[in-house]
Amino acid sequence: MxxxxxxxxxxxxxxxxxxxxxxxxxxxxxxxxxxxxxxxxxxxxxxxxxxxxxxxxxxxxxxxxxxxxxxxxxxxxxxxxxxxxxxxxxxxxxxxxxxxxxxxxxxxxxxxxxxxxxxxxxxxxxxxxxxxxxxxxxxxxxxxxxxxxxxxxxxxxxxxxxxxxxxxxxxxxxxxxxxxxxxxxxxxxxxxxxxxxxxxxxxxxxxxxxxxxxxxxxxxxxxxxxxxxxxxxxxxxxxxxxxxxxxxxxGGHAPFIVLDDADVEEAAAVAVQTKFRNAGQVCTSPSRLFVARPVLEAFEHAVTQRTLQLKVGDGRSPGVGMGPLATERQRARSERLVADALAQGARLLCGGRRPPGLECGYFYEPTVLAGVPDTAAILHEEPFAPVMAIVPVADADEAVARANATEAGLASYLFTRSAERSDHVSNALEAGLVGINTAAVATPEGPFGGIKQxxxxxxxxxxxxxxxxxxxxxxxxxxx
Structure with a gap:
């Protein structure tokens, strides 16, 4: 074969x-x-x-x-x-x-x-x-x-x-x-x-x-x-x-901004699908999720429920939604980043371990972390891991400031129903790619690339x- x-x-x-x-x-x-x-x-x-x-x-x-x-x-x-x-x-x-x-x-x-x-x-x-x-x-x-x-x-x-x-x-x-x-x-x-x-x-x-x-x-x-x-x-x-x-x-460290007027269920569905695609090993993967406090609880619940439904296993098996990481090195990185965030006060909503029953292979459960503190390594390193890091924000301006506070500038995402907010935030984001109510930012007909580092x-x-x-x-x- x-x-x-x-x-x-x-x-x-x-x-x-x-x-x-x-x-x-x-x-x-x-x-x-x-x-x-x-x-x-x-x-x-x-x-x-x-x-x-x-x-x-x-x-x-x-x-x-x-x-x-x-x-x-x-x-x-x-x-x-x-x-x-x-x-x-x-x-x-x-x-x-x-x-x-x-x-x-x-x-x-x-x-x-x-x-x-x-x-x-x-x-x-x-x-x-x-x-x-x-x-x-x-x-x-x-x-x-x-x-x-x-x-x-x-x-x-x-x-x-x-x-x-x-x-x-x-x-x-x-x-x-x-x-x-x-x-x-x-x-x-x-x-x-x-x-x-x-x-x-x-x-x-x-x-x-x-x-x-x-x-x-x-x-x-x-x-x-x-x-x-x-x-x-x-x-x-x-x-x-x-x-x-x-x-x-x-590479990148993509912000995923969910404002208080967003369709929370849609945002959660896109976040889970995009974050855990290829076990999170995607340069455009949303790695810092900045969620407005009025919709924070609903968003955390929605992404957790969807993440728990993902089946982890060999990619050749029917129904598998996420395969292994590509190398043992990548899994070790995932484990290190999760342990660091939890040690600094983040909450584990789901995942955070090697899946039971999968003794062979570089598997790691799709993981959702909430309340991730600013000092956590996962907010400063490109994780390239199946780990979602959720950070509460007060409003769009705080989300943009946090989103731009890195030297990465590849992809970014925004969820809002407001055309005015969409224009304001997309203009302010320091990134080569912006998805508004979508994560489809890499197509053959579109110019793909980043700014800054x-x-x-x-x-x-x-x-x-x-x-x-x-x-x-x-x-x-x-x-x-």
Whole structure:
């Protein structure tokens, strides 16, 4: 059922002859699924050379040909949805329903970018003298190093691949070591759809072996990274010597504001669904819930009742609403943050332990904490955990002040019935994404990204494709 993946270089699956062995573990059972021999200098050099050749082939393709290949990639992903979803569940642990949804939205990225590939418009205008013409052209930036995280491996890789390919770039993709097989299956979809050899290459291995030498390579012109702020800062420093273009999505600490005129049941339903999706391991997950005191008791009751209904277990089992955390490290983090909050006076409404009867796997109960004090670590660290932290506030102004009191600025959410309050709060929130009475802030047609230490640049929509283009100004005169 599970085949250990290999690297993909110059259109060919390529196994490394020797090197460190990376085990791949099922987080629901702690069983070893397989292993990968990590890429070394030979594979990195080969991938870079292949990308240089692939870039010339792919940038020469017409926009209509790029669109055809991108749309075919999306079609193949839908055709192979069950294979991709099962690999995703095996490697990351999320329920199959969530895995299928991830594959579906990932295919939409290719559909959207197929259309955008045909809409990379230039500009032409008269110059300042007779026979003079000004032109603005958009050209592919070149070779892209795409670095993705383990929590949404297919979706994150699809975003980067689809936009880079739409722009005519070549890509060297380095996925997280925890989820290599689902990405290998995605790359096969690209290849089978007609992406030319070398235009997409896959290297699996450590950052030291893959990222460090490619960061130093002048031929790599752009970095697209999704991950922690700490690693993002390191990449920014490493990019300076060769002045690489950067798109950085560096995580978040999303506020979820419920005002006193909100539909409490709707807010609670969205909070539970969004907080415990992928066991809370989502950069846009609501991690600080600021609730107006007049509706605090009703909201706490509603989220607790909904949370208690979630079934925890292996993502392949019917009816499971939340799977395990991806690693033992993530579970230990959850336990530490809950213990710290309780020690400082927070109240435990539900959860707060490893589920009884699940001796194997990195499981932790979906947890709701109320009355979380300002000093609790969970309000200052991005939790990436299935732990809801509720904080009472007096009004919208206090909620905004608390929401903005971190260096994170990715997603934010507001629940209110008032258009005036909606405008006031959404304008005041320091975040790249705002959901008003919804948590749907990541769509292929919308620009996704943060501000402050949540990064810069955007993925998605027309703006996302522009991130992979250079702008050239041409002044023509005296031509017949």
């Amino acid at each position: 599970y085949q250990s993946p290999v690297h993909f270089i110059d259109g060919v699956e390529t196994a490394a002859a020797d090197g460190p062995v990376i085990p791949v573990v099922n987080p629901a059972t702690e069983e070893r699924l397989g292993e990968v021999v990590a890429a070394g200098p030979a594979q990195v050099a080969a991938a870079l050379q292949a990308a240089e050749r692939g870039l010339q082939r792919w940038r020469a393709a017409s926009p209509w040909e790029r669109a055809r290949v991108l749309r075919e990639t999306g079609r193949l992903m839908r055709e192979r949805e069950e294979e991709l979803a099962l690999l995703l569940t095996l490697e990351v642990g999320k329920p199959l329903a969530e895995a299928r949804a991830e594959v579906a939205v990932s295919a939409e990225h290719f559909d959207w970018c197929a259309d955008e590939a045909r809409r990379i418009y230039g500009l032409s205008l008269d110059g300042r003298s007779e026979g003079s013409r000004f032109e603005v052209r958009h050209e592919p930036v070149g070779i892209v190093l795409a670095l993705t995280a383990w929590n949404f491996p297919i979706n994150l890789a699809s975003r980067k691949l689809a936009m880079a390919l739409a722009a005519g770039c070549a890509v060297i993709l380095r996925p997280a070591e925890e989820a290599p097989a689902c990405i290998a299956a995605l790359v096969r979809c690209c290849h089978d759809a007609g992406v030319p050899a070398g235009a997409v290459n896959l290297l699996i291995g450590s950052p030291e072996a893959i990222v460090t030498p490619l960061m130093a390579a002048p031929a790599v012109r752009k970095i697209s990274f999704t991950g922690s702020t700490r690693v993002g800062q390191l990449l920014i420093r490493q990019s300076a010597d060769t002045v690489k273009r950067l798109t950085m999505e560096l 949540s990064g810069f640049g955007r993925e998605g929509g027309e703006i996302g494709v522009r991130e992979y283009l250079n702008t050239k100004f041409v002044h023509r005169r005296g031509l017949k």
